[in-house]
Structures are given as C-alpha cells and as structure tokens.
Amino acid sequence: MSSHIIPHQSRRALILSLMASSVLVAAPAEAQDAAGADDAGIEEIIVEGSYTTNELLDSATGLGLSPQDTPQSVSVMTYQRIADQNLDSLTDIVMNAVGVSAKELDSTRFSFSARGFAIQNYQLDGVPLAWSPGGDSGETQIDTALYERIEIVRGATGLLTGAGDPSASINLVRKSASAREFTGFVSVDAGSWDTYGILGDVATPLNEAGSIRARVVARYQDGDSFRERGSDKKTVVYGTIEADLADNLLLRAGASYQDNDPLGSTWGGLSTWYADGSRTNWDRKKSIAPDWSFWASERSNYFAALDYDFAPDWSLRVNFNRNETSADLKLLYLYGVPDRETGVGLGASPYRADTESNQDSIDFQLQGAFSLFGRKHELVFGGLHSKQATEGYTYAASNVSAIGNFNEWDGSYAEPTWGTEGSLSGDYDTKQTGFYAASRLNVSDEFKIVLGGRLSKWTQKGVLYGSPRDYGDSGVFIPYVGALYDLTENHTLYASYTEIFEPQNAQDRNGDFLPPLEGKNYEIGLKSTFFDDRLHTTATLFLVQQDNLAQPDPGHLIPGTIFEASRAAMGTESKGFEFEAVGELAEGWNVSLGYTQFKAEDADGVAVNTSQPRKLLKVFSTYTFPGDWDKLTIGGGVNWEGRNYTDTTNPVTGNAERLVQKSYVLANLMARYDISEALSLQANVENLFDKTYYSQIGFYSQLAYGEPRRFTVRARYSF
Numbered sequence: 092m093s094s095h096i097i098p099h100q101s102r103r104a105l106i107l108s109l110m111a112s113s114v115l116v117a118a119p120a121e122a123q124d125a126a127g128a129d130d131a132g133i134e135e136i137i138v139e140g141s142y143t144t145n146e147l148l149d150s151a152t153g154l155g156l157s158p159q160d161t162p163q164s165v166s167v168m169t170y171q172r173i174a175d176q177n178l179d180s181l182t183d184i185v186m187n188a189v190g191v192s193a194k195e196l197d198s199t200r201f202s203f204s205a206r207g208f209a210i211q212n213y214q215l216d217g218v219p220l221a222w223s224p225g226g227d228s229g230e231t232q233i234d235t236a237l238y239e240r241i242e243i244v245r246g247a248t249g250l251l252t253g254a255g256d257p258s259a260s261i262n263l264v265r266k267s268a269s270a271r272e273f274t275g276f277v278s279v280d281a282g283s284w285d286t287y288g289i290l291g292d293v294a295t296p297l298n299e300a301g302s303i304r305a306r307v308v309a310r311y312q313d314g315d316s317f318r319e320r321g322s323d324k325k326t327v328v329y330g331t332i333e334a335d336l337a338d339n340l341l342l343r344a345g346a347s348y349q350d351n352d353p354l355g356s357t358w359g360g361l362s363t364w365y366a367d368g369s370r371t372n373w374d375r376k377k378s379i380a381p382d383w384s385f386w387a388s389e390r391s392n393y394f395a396a397l398d399y400d401f402a403p404d405w406s407l408r409v410n411f412n413r414n415e416t417s418a419d420l421k422l423l424y425l426y427g428v429p430d431r432e433t434g435v436g437l438g439a440s441p442y443r444a445d446t447e448s449n450q451d452s453i454d455f456q457l458q459g460a461f462s463l464f465g466r467k468h469e470l471v472f473g474g475l476h477s478k479q480a481t482e483g484y485t486y487a488a489s490n491v492s493a494i495g496n497f498n499e500w501d502g503s504y505a506e507p508t509w510g511t512e513g514s515l516s517g518d519y520d521t522k523q524t525g526f527y528a529a530s531r532l533n534v535s536d537e538f539k540i541v542l543g544g545r546l547s548k549w550t551q552k553g554v555l556y557g558s559p560r561d562y563g564d565s566g567v568f569i570p571y572v573g574a575l576y577d578l579t580e581n582h583t584l585y586a587s588y589t590e591i592f593e594p595q596n597a598q599d600r601n602g603d604f605l606p607p608l609e610g611k612n613y614e615i616g617l618k619s620t621f622f623d624d625r626l627h628t629t630a631t632l633f634l635v636q637q638d639n640l641a642q643p644d645p646g647h648l649i650p651g652t653i654f655e656a657s658r659a660a661m662g663t664e665s666k667g668f669e670f671e672a673v674g675e676l677a678e679g680w681n682v683s684l685g686y687t688q689f690k691a692e693d694a695d696g697v698a699v700n701t702s703q704p705r706k707l708l709k710v711f712s713t714y715t716f717p718g719d720w721d722k723l724t725i726g727g728g729v730n731w732e733g734r735n736y737t738d739t740t741n742p743v744t745g746n747a748e749r750l751v752q753k754s755y756v757l758a759n760l761m762a763r764y765d766i767s768e769a770l771s772l773q774a775n776v777e778n779l780f781d782k783t784y785y786s787q788i789g790f791y792s793q794l795a796y797g798e799p800r801r802f803t804v805r806a807r808y809s810f
Contacts, residue, residue, distance in 0.1 A: 142172050142681045143627050143674045144240060149217040150262035151244045152529050152541060152571070153251055153456060153471045159618050160531075162541055162573030162587040164190065164245040164631050164669060172683060173235055175713050175726055175761060177775040177803050179312075181233040181241075181261070187711065187730065189671045189685025190245050191259055192704055193231075195786035195795050198321060198357040199386040201231040204703045205245050206635050207665035207691030208258035208610070212248055212591075215263050215392070218410050219252045221450050221479045221521060228416035228448065229351045229388030234327045236290055236310045237347055239266045245669075246612035246633065249569035249591030253475075253525045254549045257591050257610025257635045266308060267343075268333040270294035271301035275810060282803035286314025302335040317799050318378040320355030320502045339400040349390045355502070356386035358422035358442065360793030362497075363750060365431040368743035375783060375796040379425045381504035386422065391415040405459030410452075417447045423504065425494065428743060434498030441507045443486040444516065452477035469531040479521040481553075484513030519553025519560050529571060541573035541587075549594050564594045564607045586615040597641035597657040602650040605659045611636045626674035626682075633689075635665040640693075662694030667705075679715035683728075702789055706733030706754070713761070722765040731756040737789020750789040755782055757797075769809050777801045 144167050147155035151163050158165045166189045168178070178184050182201045185193040191205045203210040213220040213230075222230045235241070242264065247257035275293035280286075294306040308329040315322045331345030357380045361373050393413045400406045424440040454475035460467050487510035494500065529543030550563030573587035593608040616631035639659040647656040667689025676682050687707040691699050711728030715721060736751040758779040765771045778800045786797040 141675070142169055142683050143167070143625070144169055145624070146240070148242055148262075149456075150214055150242045150251065150260060151248065152531075152543060152573075153217070153458070153473055153527065154469050154529055154531055154541070155458060155471075156531070159583060159620060159627065160539075160575065161244075162575055162585040163589065163614060164616065164629060164633070164671075166190065166243045166245075166671060166673075166685070168241045168243070170239055171681070172711070173241075175681075175724075175763075176711060176728075176759065177761070177773075177805065179235055180231070181235065181263075182231050184235065184241050185261075187709060188241075188243055189683070189709055190669050190687045190707065191243060192707060192732065194702060194790070195797075196790060197359055197386075197795070198316070198318065198355075198380070199229060199232070199351075199353065199388075200227065203231070203259075203261075204700070205243075205259035206257070206633065206667065206687075206689055207700050207703055207705075208256040208635065208637070209700075210256070210258045210261065211593075212252040212255040212258075212260040213263070214252065214260060215394075215412060216265055216396075216410070217251070217262060217456075218412055218452060218454055219475060219477065219523070220263075220412075220414065220452075221448075221477065221523075223416060223418075223446070223448050223481065227388075227446065228418045229349070229386075229390060230416070232325075232351055232388075233263070233390070234310060234325065234349055236292070236308055236327055237265060237329045238263050240264050246587075246614055246635070247589040247591040247610045249547070249610070250527055250529065250543050250545050250571040250589065251473075252591070253523050253545070253547045253569075254593050254607075255591050255610075256593060256608075257589075257612050257637060265331065265345075266292070266306060266329070268294055268304040268306035268331050268345075270304060270306070271296050273810075276807055278805055278807035280803055280805035282314070283801045284315040284317055286312065286803075288312035288314075297332075303332065304334075305330070305332045316355065317376055317801075318355065318357070318380070319376050320378055320380055320382050321353070321357075322355060323351065323353040325352070326350040341398040342395075343398070344395040346394070347390075347392045351388045352385075353387065354385050355380040355382065356384050356420070356422060357795075358384075358386075358424045359426075359791060360787065360795040362425070362428055362437065363788070363792055363794050364428050364741060364743055366428045366436050366743065367431060368741055369431070371429075371794075373796070375799055378502065379423065380502060381423050381506070382502040383504075383506045384422050386418065386420045388416065388418045390417075402459070405457070408456045408458075410454050410456075412450075412452045414450045415447075416449075417445070419445045421506075421509075425497075429497045434496035434500070435494075437494045437497050439491060439494050439504075441488040441491060443488060443509045444483060445513070446481070446483035446517070448479060448481040450477055450479040463532075466533050468533055470528070471530070472526075472528050474524075474526040476524045477522070481517060481519055481521070483515075483517040485516045486510045486513055515554075517553070517555040519551055519555060521551045522549070522563075524548045527569075537577040539575045541571065541575075543571035545569040545571075547592065549592075551594070551596075560596060562594055562596045562604050564592065567592050567607060581621065582617060582619045584615075584617055588613055595639075595641055598649045599658060600644055600647035600649070600656040605641055605657060606639050608640060609638045611638075622675065622677075626672065626676060628672045629670070631669045633665075633667060633669070637663040660694060663692070663699060665689050665691035679717060679721075680712070681714075681726075682710075682712040684710045684712075688733075702735050702737050702787070704732045704735045707731070711759070724761075724763040726761040727759060729756050729758050737792075739789060739792045742792070750792070750794070752785045752788050755784045757782055757784075771807050771809075773805045773807070775803045775805075777803075 242262040245259045248260035273295040290310040297303040310327040312325045329347040429436040456473040458471045488507035525547040527545035548565035591610040613634040641657040642660040644656040644658040671685040708731040713726030715724040741748045763773040781800040788794040
C-alpha cells in the first residue's frame, strides 16, 4: 500500500478485539439463570421458515410501514430465503431478487440495475450509504451473513436516499442482539472448485436480567474459481451489543469487517473478435489474468444508535455510521484482436493502484402519531449529513512484456516493474445533507394518503485523474405522494409519485452546470394477501422518466475550454409492469415468483441501456414434507433472463455489429434433511443444466462467461 494510505492494521485489531471481547463475555452468560426474561430462542435472532415479513420498513418512507402498506414496489429477501438458496453475497441476492439484475464487469465488480437504470442507492439499517464508483472496493461482494434481511424498494427513492437514479434502493438490515438466552449456530460447507467455509452466529445475554445482550457473527471462506488461476479468501466478522439503559431507552453499537483476498483477478474481459473479424468462442475457464494479479479489498463499519421512546406514540432515533473501504490491486488489461491460429495480436496494459474511501454520517429520525379530525395519523421528521473522502494512487509500470500466443497462455506473464512512489489519481470529498418529512393521513378506514418531501444538498470537490471536480446542487426539493385504498380487508389498491435527483458535471454553452438529472417514478398497483396473510402478491404498472440528461450541443464549446458544450435533454422513459407472489401456498410450501417487463427509450424512441434485460422471470420454491417425512425439505427454481445487447463497431471490418446475449434460463435445486433438532444437512446446485451464457457482453466490446454448474454441501448445528 502507498504511504499516503492510512494502514488498516489498527482498525483490524480494534474490530477483532471487539469480537474476542464479546465472545469472552458471552461464554459465562450461557450458565446464567434466564428466569424472568422474555421467552426467547433462535427465533429472536433469526426469522425462521418464512419468505415474507411483517416487520415495519423504513427504507421507502421512514414511517415504519409494512410492505403491504407501502405505496411502492418492495421486495424482501428474508433470512430463510437467503439460507435456502445459499445466497452468500449481495450479488447473489440481486441475481435472485424480483425486478433487479446484475452484470459482471470483471471478477471483482458487478453492476446492478432496475427498470432500465443503474442502482446507486444503498442503505444500512435505513441510513443512506455511499459506495465507490463501480464497486471498486468490493461492495458488490458484501457477505450476507451479517444481515437479517435485505429490502429492495424499486422506483425513485429520493425521499430517504437523496441523490441517485430512479431505479431502486437496497437496504441491508443488520442482525440484532435481541436474544435473552444463549443461542446460535455453526455451519461448515464445501463446494465446487475446492471451496470450503465455516460460519458461526452466536447471541447471548450479558447479565442475568438480559438487559445487556451481544451477538457475534464470523465467516471464513477459501476456494478457487471456475476461471484459470482464480481464487479468493474471505474473512468476515461482526459484533454488536444492545443495552436497555431504561425501559424506554435502547443503545446499540457494533462493528463489522470484511477482507476479500483474491488472486488471479481479471480486469475487463475476453476479446470478442479474432483478427479476421470473426467472433471468438473461448472456453469458459479461459482467463486474461496473469498469475500475479489480485484485486484485494477491505471494508469496515462502525455504528452506534440510540432509540428513545417518549410520550405514548413518539420515538427518536439517532444514528452514527463510519464506513471505511480500501482496495489494493495489481491488474493486467488485454486489448486488441488475436490471430485465430497463432493467438498473437493482443496488447497489454498493466495497472497498479490503491484507493481508500471513508464516510462519516449522522442522522436522526423523529417518528410518532397525532390526532386530527377525530382520526390518528403518522408523522416522521428526519435529517442526514454525510461526508465521504476518497483518495487514490496509481504506480507507473515499466518493463512491460509482450503477450505472445494467447491461445496457449497460462498466465505465466512477467510482472512489470512498478514505481515506488504513487501518483495521485483522485482526491475528492462528497458531501450530502438532507432533511425530510412524511405523513400518512388516515382519511378513512379504507383510504390513506402518504405525503412527504425532502430538501437536499449534494456537492463534490476535488480532483479525479487531473480534472477538477467542483459541482453539485443545493436546495433541491424532492416530493413524495402516495395513496392506498383498501378494496377489501385483503386487497389494497395503491398509487404513488416519487422523485430523485443526481447532480452532473456537465456544462452548457454559457459555462453553467446543467441542472441535476431528475428522475420521476409513477406507479399504480394492487397488493393482496391470502391464506391468513401467509401469501403476499403485488401487481404493478410503472412509468419512469429521466430529464436533463446531458447531450452534446454541436457547434458550441464551454467558454474558456476546448471541450464541447452540453445541453439538457428531456424525455428518457421506461415503462412496464411487475408481478410478485411470495409466501406460503400451503403448509410447508414456500414460494417466491416474480416477473418484470419494461421498455426503455429516449425522447426519439431509441432504446437506451440495452445491456440491461427487459424481461426477467425468477421463481424459487421449497416444500417440507408432512408426517414421517417432515425432516426433509426439497426446493428448486429458475431464473430466466430475456435478450439484451450492446451495439458497437467491429474493429476489424469497421462495420456496425450488435453483441447479443440471447434469452437463457438457469435452474437451481436444493435439499435439506434435519438429522436431529440441532443438526441439518443441505445441498444446493446452481446452473443445474450447466448452461453456457455471457455474464456480460459489450462492456468495452469484450465479454465474460457466467459460472458453470456449481455444487455446495452445508452442515449446520444449532444450539
């Protein structure tokens, strides 16, 4: 790492010390008398058995509404669903969740999208979280072991998240320390490509009354990749403490740490064409990575929250979050077109860099109820201030070798000589401040209106690759309007209008920065429950608009520069529909089914963001047998993705060419057997029929293959 980057050893030691202290304190607590404590057990820390949740969600409005009472499309990946499908990373979640999709940029990074726009908005326990561009610090590989559930709100989410695209917001809900008796589990797993792992999750009271509680989660995983020379080691630790300081005052604090240590990391993809202009057809295991490449990342989070309940219906929460991310990488980018027979013709561009990004945020939320016109209504006020400081350095490379015959390349490529002093690639600060308010007005027993608004400020100052970054917007008002009407006790018709904005670093012919991108989401739908609230369905029609998109202004330059000016274009639209059914069709039969279809075009009717699939079908179901076979659960599902493409130019012929990923389906299976009340054995198979497909095609006119068939076996012991 560069001497400019703050070392991580002290942070790592602090977090590991916190974990060790929690475990040491927790050990004797197992023997404590829990008499007088609330009934508890594994259910207090893990939502077992259900694909639905009735938890109150803050990720859309801040009002603490159930998914059925939220006037937007909301999907929740519960703990049980995550465990059944063995979804270990955030990328796994997005690949299997309704209405969202993921595309691989390289072996470390993925991009996420919804309704034709990139997903840039993330929350941690409802608090907006800033990520590095492109997930360059391993954000898309965040481990799910730390989270109780993951909520995805689709559409524009500016009321709570501020700046971003009108796509979706992903809220990661941490596991809590709520258990009042010693409980937990440990699991071990083994899978394809010599992958092995161990996971432990322990919760306990720290005093006899159970007023102080702790929870510790740790995972270690080590394995190879389906790609040549690829491997990864992952270490994850998390610890949290909750303390009832009074009957109405709760303190929560904790920290988490994830270390991704891969080898054979790729940067970019495989060549799409041969030197004769024909298309390539590589083996799926073929990799552009030399044997010395890596893209390591570390991610730490520290948090503290104070919840205060006062008066009969009012509560105040204050949160502090600090996120620290870093990346350390040595990579090799290959470009050009190789000869089909000799394999010669690729150029090499080595890259050595390290980056660090730290974000501090503090927010508050005041939530309660009030009476008006003889009815009770809900109200929330909130505010957030965050600052993210990003710094990066690159290192010059010399003694760069030729690639030679790529057909026979085994990665034994001489590592360049790197400069000892880093050159500043980026140093900038991003600040965001916002204040919001929302209210649910209960007009009648059947009719509710949700009104809200946010006043936002977003600025970025500094330098990136030698270019100044000094732009932003303040005083931006973001409205929120929603309505719900209960047709019957089990069927609710809803409609909503939501907005979001995104500042842009483009200037017009007068030298003024263009107004921020403005995203608008119109949505109408029907939310229903069946079988005593065990099955939830949502049918949605949506229209997403994005205005002020920067476009070239031919014949005009930005004053005082040689750069072409831009103009604000209006009318980019995405319109479509979604359907989701999730829950229990019958006793022991869980199901999640979702279908999404949309059409995204600019004002001239030209399709935009065509690399994002327009049609998605995702189905997964499990069944636990009754009677003598009640220890056996089987499950399976399919993920079908419609055709997507990228238009580009064949570098050999100079002709326009469309790079297409045809529609494809991936099938998955699982089975679990409860050997005893404490011990279970589970097996999962992904890509059951070993389908060959592109995980991306067209990103910089290159391609990458998706993962072949993969097996995992996991044994879990609960206590």
